[in-house]
Amino acid sequence: MNKFMEVLENILMPVADKLNNNRYLTALRDGFMVALPLIIFGSIFVVIANFPFLDKIISKGAFETYQQMLGPASDATLSIMGLFVIMGIGYKLTQHYGLEAVYGGAVAIASFLILTPQTLENATGVIPTEVLGAKGMFLGIFTAFISAELYRFFVQKNWIIKMPPGVPDAVSKSFSALIPITFTLGAFLIVRIIFGFTSFDTVQNFIYTIIQQPLTHLGSGLTATIIAVLLIQIFWFFGLHGQIIVNSVFDPIWYALNDENLQAFKAGAGELPNVVTKQFVDSFLVGMGGSGMTLAVVILIFIIGKSRQTKELGKLGGPAGIFNVNEPIIFGLPIIMNPLILIPWLVAPVVVTLTTYFSMSWGLVPRPAGIIVPWTTPVILNGFLATGNAWQGAVLQAFNLGLVVCIWWPFLKLLDKNYYETEREDKTNEVKANQEKHQVLG
Template sequence: MNKFMEFLENMLLPIADKLNNNRYLTALRDGFMVALPLIIFGSIFVVIANFPFLDKLLGEDAYTAYQNALGPASAATLSIMGLFVIVGIGYKLTQSYGGEAIYGGVVAAFLILNPQELDGVTGVIPTAILGAQGMFLGIFTAFIAAELYRYFVNKNWTIKMPPGVPEAVSRSFSALIPITLTLSVFLVIRILFSFTPFDTVQNFIYTIIQEPLTALGSSLPATILAVLLCQIFWFFGLHGQIIINSVFDPIWYTLNDENLKAFQAGTELPNVITKQFIDTFLVGMGGTGMTLAVILLIFLIGKSRQVKELGKLGGPAGIFNVNEPIIFGLPIIMNPLAIFPWLLAPVVVTAVTYFAMATGIVPKPAGIIVPWTTPIGISGFLATGNSWRGAVLQIVNLLIVMAIWWPFLKIMDKNYYENEKAKK
């Protein structure tokens, strides 16, 4: 076991450290965080607009009017969340260089590369490409635009205003040439692509890159690999959620948005794996590794003072999916007795959840972004479009994790108990 752990540590720690400190992955992660309040706002109103049995209580016409009244809340946030993410990524990347961050989020570069025609009407940007469909192009555009803007600024290709000019005016003129040059680059790219069969960069990216990657990210093997790597990183003391989400979030959010559109349209949900699949049925059960099950076991079988006190300390936080007290206090990090259940339980739960949803036993995630601090049961109900079966699945998953952890926690607790008795 020691040699195996040493092998994993030597192999994974250097990779994880590089990923954790990568400027672009950090900007990607933080860019999504910028958009998160708006995404949650839109998701809340999707839930409110689709409360169960409302159509029966209000009648068809009143229910339609009710949904139409609340519709703009999600249309103005979730449907165009790509815009918010793009601005956030460009802003955070430029900020990491110490530049004028607000000008780094040059969202116009993304808009230039997209179709500006819908159903024969020019001057109209389809909202679909401002959401999930345009997410991949938006991410690449945000990185490139921010880097171009920084390059032109570092070349001092800026307008210097005389002293006494208000600071806001001076900043605007200082950014004028870098932004003009940056947008000109993207305009040239758009013109070049107009001579290809794809017509626009958006069509090219979606056809050649986004569709294949999204299909890969929605598969069970890829999801299990992501979950397993997350657990391994955490075992060695690295924030696995940050590292893995930086890579997979663009795919999972895209799949999430596709389900949301289908849910709102009343059609079949296309994806099992989504962002909410991960956040609600894995992370949303006490935090990474679903350690709410460990807390419950502590109260059921714990005898040692160390474990009992840990349960009291970690219990309230665990209800709201904060599990650092358990990870560092049990401990799970670098604990040979914890590595097997820590790695196995999330993989088993991922497979069980996937097959439960793929077979229709439980509804697929409806694309509704449920805040990650929402307690178990409530989050499963909301994430599946107000279905009680989502809550039941969370309870089943919790019992599975408890069963896997039981013998290992029993051994840990016994060791702590005997050590405490020996010290008396």
């Protein structure tokens, strides 16, 4: 076991360190965080617009009017989430270089729009919302990275207009950004013109066909999902925030899959296209007490815990675990570098991934509806909302939680026994020491 852990540490730690410190992955992660409040806002109104049984209570016309009234909330956020992510990436990457970040965000959006088709059927000057969401996600990410780098290059080359002293700061900064922005946007305009002479017609079609579709297909598979889940667990075991590291790579794929499901759900499609989405991972794995589904550990502590250490940990980690915050368990049990719990820590998430995947693939449970449920939403309610207000999602979460409890039971019992025996031994030694002290004083 020790040799295995040493091999894992030697292989994974350098990789994790590089991923964690990579400026592009950091900007990508932070870019999604910028968009997250807007995405959650839109998701909340999707839930409200599709409240269960409402269509049975009011007339069909009233229900359609009700949905139309709430529709702009998601159309202006979820449907065009790519724009917010692009702005966030450009802003954060430019900020990393110590430059005026707001121009990095602005030039990223403008560059993306230059490359984006602006025709819809026979109408020109119209941008289809689908390319501002899932379909345009990968192009937007690449564009944000490249535009921020070009902007940085031109600024650091000092190709700027310097205004005389006394000019207001806002005006001076605006003119300083003029040439770098002009050259950056000019470069993207040239790219658009070149692609107009190819069979792809637009960069959007090229990226979607050559890169996004194959990667999305790969990322939606069971094997890739299990690998991602295992990496999250392994990184956490060595004290690294596995979710942040792995999500930096997989989030563009999972969000794109999520958006495809959302559009199908809003259109009233019978079966949604994807099983694996962002919410598949966040609700049915992370949404059960945090990474590793440690709410099951808290439940077990209250059932079988005898040692003082685990009992106190249960009291401390219980309230936080209900809202999917599990740092007290990860660092208090501890899970980090603890060989006694390595097996359940790795096995339980894989088992839950399998049960969730096949339950949804076989139609026993509705697939994630594309609704971004806030990550602090408690288990059961989380599954209900993530599947578009379906009771089967709540039942699946309860079933999975029971599975995790069963997997952890023998290992936690052994760990608790070790703690209990150590505490008894310490107490015995303390009593002996006190007795010896009294005898000496007497």
